[in-house]
Amino acid sequence: MSSFVALIAGLLFGLGLTVSGMINPAKVLGFLDVAGDWDPSLAFVMAAAIPVAAVGFAIARRHSAPLCAQAFSSPTATHVDWRLAVGVVLFGVGWGLAGYCPGPALASLFLGNPRVMVFVAAMLAGMAAFRFLAPRLFSASRDEKTTSTLSR
Amino acid sequence: MENFTPYSAIAGGLLIGLSAAVLWVANGRIAGISGIVGGLMSGAGGERLWRLAFLAGLLVAPVVYMVIEGEPSVTSNAGTATLILAGLLVGFGTRLGGGCTSGHGVCGIARLSPRSITATILFMAAAAVTVFVTRHVVGG
Numbered sequence: 001m002s003s004f005v006a007l008i009a010g011l012l013f014g015l016g017l018t019v020s021g022m023i024n025p026a027k028v029l030g031f032l033d034v035a036g037d038w039d040p041s042l043a044f045v046m047a048a049a050i051p052v053a054a055v056g057f058a059i060a061r062r063h064s065a066p067l068c069a070q071a072f073s074s075p076t077a078t079h080v081d082w083r084l085a086v087g088v089v090l091f092g093v094g095w096g097l098a099g100y101c102p103g104p105a106l107a108s109l110f111l112g113n114p115r116v117m118v119f120v121a122a123m124l125a126g127m128a129a130f131r132f133l134a135p136r137l138f139s140a141s142r143d144e145k146t147t148s149t150l151s152r
Numbered sequence: 153m154e155n156f157t158p159y160s161a162i163a164g165g166l167l168i169g170l171s172a173a174v175l176w177v178a179n180g181r182i183a184g185i186s187g188i189v190g191g192l193m194s195g196a197g198g199e200r201l202w203r204l205a206f207l208a209g210l211l212v213a214p215v216v217y218m219v220i221e222g223e224p225s226v227t228s229n230a231g232t233a234t235l236i237l238a239g240l241l242v243g244f245g246t247r248l249g250g251g252c253t254s255g256h257g258v259c260g261i262a263r264l265s266p267r268s269i270t271a272t273i274l275f276m277a278a279a280a281v282t283v284f285v286t287r288h289v290v291g292g
Contacts (some may be wrong), residue, residue: 005178006202010209011216012171013183013254018217018224020164021157026227030155032276032283041161046257048165049172053183053262056173066180073180075260077250080270087249088256088271092278094241097286098230101253102246103185105239106207108226110215115228119239126243127190134247 002068014107020045023107025099032096083138172259175206184255185210186246249275 021027022045030039065071077084095101100108100119108116172183179202188203217224230238246252249271251260256275260268 002179003201003205005174006181006206007209009171009175009179009183010206010211011213012167012174012209013185013206014210014213015217016164016167016169016171017210018164018214019167020161021225022164023214023224024226025230027155027225029283029287032279033287034280035284035288039155041155041157044158044161045165045168046261048162049169049258050262052166052169053172053176053258056169056176057263059173060177060180063177066176067178069178069180071180072176073182075182075250075265075267077267078265080267084249084267084271085274087245087247088251088275089249089278090241090245091249091252092245092275093282094238094243094245095253095275096279096282097241098235098238099228100238100242101185102189102242103210103252103254105242106185106189107210107214110211111218111224111226113226113228115230115232115235116226118232118235119230119242122236122239123243124189124239126240126245127186127193127247128243129240130244130247131190131193 005068013103016045016049017104017107023104025104028095028099028101028104032099168254168258169262172254172262176259182255182259184251184259186243186252187250187255190247 017023021041027039028042030037031042060066060072098119100116102123105116105120105123109120175181175183181202183206188206191199192203214224242252249256251268251271253275256268256271261272
């Protein structure tokens with residue numbers, strides 16, 4: 001059941017990326033080009049998505065567990081540290097270079113554009129490189145900081 | 153501003169927000185794409201199926217759109233070297249920084265996470281500076 005829900009959520013997400021224009025690197029770069037012929041459209045994507053997601057999080061707060069799973073899997077890290085700062089700046093530079101962030105790049109894979117396949121292959125290599133380097137860069141295996149049961 | 157498309161952007165944003173809400177309320181999982189993909193690599197067995205199902209939906213959705221509405225506009229002029237460098241930075245950076253546009257930018261801000269709000273400001277700024285440099289300083 002939870003996998004069926006995830007499939008539906010993935011479909012909604014992919015449709016959202018496509019309908020909004022997020023899937024188009026030229027449009028993304030036009031949004032990021034504040035000093036040029038700025039296209040602010042994509043600000044409306046976040047402006048619309050955040051309140052809807054916030055309603056979901058608010059509804060969930062009234063429940064002790066998700067509808068189709070055992071527990072909420074909430075990010076455990078709470079403070080801003082250098083890993084976060086360095087990581088998201090590297091991500092931002094990469095996003096600005098090609099106009100692809102992970103969601104739109106993956107969503108474009110079946111549209112038959114060879115450029116996006118090169119990007120996704122490099123992105124997966126970058127993720128694998130992190131997976132390989134993380135235990136060497138950080139003493140304990142802290143690279144999996146994503147999930148643990150949330151006590152709210 | 154001739155490419156300004158606020159209505160389709162809002163419609164798409166509503167769908168993305170709905171996806172994030174559904175995945176959290178039903179499954180208790182964050183709709184963060186880099187986290188979903190990265191989690192597949194770390195091999196948490198029981199977490200694998202829903203991640204694959206989400207990604208299947210993500211990849212099929214634009215094809216469904218294409219069948220109904222026609223091919224979406226997807227334009228990229230990036231050369232191969234740029235694409236490889238950009239991909240490596242996005243892959244490594246999102247894992248180090250614990251999220252991307254979806255996990256930090258949508259879900260994290262919706263949760264009012266100070267980490268994600270900081271992250272979103274930083275990656276937006278870094279991306280805008282990168283575009284400024286490549287378009288107006290180097291590429292001018």
